[in-house]
Amino acid sequence: MPPPLLVAKVGGSLLNWNGLTDALTTFLDRRRDHRLVLVVGGGEAVDAIRSLDRTHSLGDPVSHRLALRGMDLTAHCLAAIVPSLVVVDAIAELPSVWNGPSLPVFAPRLFLDQEDRTVDDPLPHSWAVTSDSIAARLAVRLGADSLVLLKSTAAPASIPRDQAASLGLVDPTFPAASLPIPRVTLLNLRDARLPESSLL
Secondary structure (H helix, E strand, O other), X not given: OOOXXXXXXXXXXXXXXXXXXXXXXXXXXXXXXXXXXXXXXXXXXXXXXXXXXXHHOOOHHHHHHHHHHHHHHHHHHHHHHOOOEEEEOOHHHHHHHHOOOOEEEEOOHHHXXXXXXXXXXXXXXXXXXXXXXXXXXXXXXXXXXXXXXXXXXXXXXXXXXXXXXXXXXXXXXXXXXXXXXXXXXXXEOOOOOXXXXXXX
């Protein structure tokens, strides 16, 4: 029986933190009994696109496409920051990485482009979708056992997913996008003393 599969979303707000490498390496080392896949938030790269959209009214379709390119960029940035990571952009590439010494960080643009063409329920092309929902969609497609959201903020010990969305802890699309995932948690990676919060 294969090891459990865990998707970990690394919040873009963590990219400008100089403690990221050590904290993420510790997190990953403690979960070496899982098949791991990382997804990285857009951080300042996508914030720049939000700003351009506000100023120039780029529109949702254009902003969505550019934001996905921003997430591909941050995937490569994280792989440069944490030496054990390697970037993949297709689900078919994951088994070969799991069989080697590295861990995969997923660049989502091509995957979501294919989803747009081939599924009946693609994610909306709007700012109501962030890397939270993108990581959830990947976790669902992989049949992941769990999804953990690594962020710069804490949450109550347990909280319904729709309430987490109303508090701004996750994006508005996330409760529906993550519904099939058996276990979803949120961890403030900046403070190792805090336990994971369960998103019910």
